Amino acid sequence: MQPEVNFQPLTPTAFLERSGRVFADRTAVIDGELRYSYGELLDRAHRLAGALRDLGVGPGDRVAVLAPNSHVLLECHYGVPMAGAVLVALNMRLTADDFAYIIGHSGARVLIHDHAFAETAAAVAQRVAQPLELVRADGPPESDRYDSLLARAKPHGEPVSDERSMVAIDYTSGTTGRPKGVMYHHRGAYLQALAMAMHTGLDSDSVHLWTLPMFHCNGWCFTWGVTAAGATHLCLRTLEPADIWRHLRHSGVTHFNCAPTVLTMLAWHPDAESGPLPRRVHNAIGGAPPTPALLQRLDALGIEVTHLYGLTETYGPAMLCQWRCEWNSLPAGEQARIKARQGVNNVIGEPVRVVDGEGADVPADGATLGEIALRGNNIMLGYYRDPEATRRAVPDGWYRTGDLGVMHPDGYVELKDRSKDIIISGGENIASVEVENVLASHPAIMEVAVVAAPDPKWGEIPVAFVTLKPDAPDTTGEELIAWVRERLAHFKAPRRVVFGELPRNATGKIQKFVLRGRLREGR
Helix, strand or coil: CCHHHHCCCCCCHHHHHHHHHHCCCCEEEEECCEEEEHHHHHHHHHHHHHHHHHCCCCCCCEEEEECCCCHHHHHHHHHHHHCCCEEEECCCCCCHHHHHHHHHHHCCCEEEEEHHHHHHHHHHHHHCCCCCEEEEECCCHHHCHHHHHHHHCCCCCCCCCCCCCEEEEEECCCCCCCCCEEEEEHHHHHHHHHHHHHHHCCCCCCEEECCCCCCCHHHHCHHHHHHHHCCEEECCCCCCHHHHHHHHHHCCCCEEEECHHHHHHHHCCHHHHHCCCCCCEEEEECCCCCCHHHHHHHHHHCEEEEEEEEEHHHCEEEEECCCCHHHHHCCHHHHHHHHCCCEEECCCECCCEEECCCCCECCCCCCCCEEEEECECCCCCEECCCHHHHHHHCCCCCEEEEEEEEECCCCCEEEEEEHHHCEEECCEEECHHHHHHHHHCCCCEEEEEEEEEEECCCEEEEEEEEEECCCCCCCCHHHHHHHHHCCCCHHHCCCEEEECCCCECCCCCECHHHHHHHHHCCC
């Protein structure tokens, strides 16, 4: 038997090759007034691959993309690897200096950018050492080089010979130093995309609203997973709650993904007062544990939430709180508490471990704290050009996440805190997530973050940063502190409450390091 008969290297571009034939006449992409069928999307991806080859891009070369959630960024998830190149999708909210560092570090030869970033792209090209070809997209026809290149190009599709070769480099947020380039391989992207499609129930009748940035872990691999299902990509270029509600009510949306802060904005937005959605919509949430109070609110609005957990190093969600029907009979509050758990490995990963400092599994008692460790096909190849950081992250064949949690007797993991977010006050460990959940149950609170402040007596003390609901009555810090003390040990209660808007990164995560910096500066 010939080897080709029973083996084909896995690559996520294969999903578009299939859907471009099977669903050639079905809507693949909606981007404002633009609509492309799957047949058209396949042709555009092949032409993009040909255009890149015309620009001199060869196998293994890196191509950077700076664009919002648009048809251009989606097409690049196919056309770039079809050219044999490696995709580097850039976080739009970074600075020109950040872009220059990432492009320089990755060695990208081409930067495809939305017309809104024309000045930034020109500045970046001046700052990097290597020659950088700029391709402007989505602007007026006379300045849109992207479409003109596609129109002239001969369709191309580079076969993948090594499924463990790089398909993308995703850069971390770099909150404690320079961003690290996380290397994704074709095999991992293919399998992760299938896992996401399966776990969220995508099919060819689904409409996926792009509220999650496509640049973030390649959209948790939904950029490929939605296509695998033959579903519709509904692009959303800016994240406005009113626009999201409009699409949820009137655009046939069945699925969307986001961080908890986006759901918080939706839950308490004035448009939520119009009542539940006409159909149940599935949401996958990740980035931080959703509070039970938020989950109960969303359920009443018709938004069914699945809690996912992962990191850039794991292609996005490596775990999910997979629901069991026997939990449906539990009281609503208990259901919400279970849904807030991070759960179990997704279908392509190995069973999750919670380990102590020596690498041994902690007891599955729901109480003993340890670090979450992961392994499987959805673990990065390593950090690009940084073998030492790779070695530290994977000391014994298991990737250490830096997140602390407990293992419940049923095998479900519950995150307690980031290791750096644990507050040590007078020798006692305080999990910020535990305090946040209690505060979030207060009827006036919309969003909360608890962090450590330096203290000469106790070493550290907890401080709560709080955003109140728009229609909340006057609420004092003393009232909120008392609320926590009634429900937790007194030493866990915040010593101070600061009211105001919380800082977030491009994916909606609250930036606790910014809050800690304010406290160190005495603000």
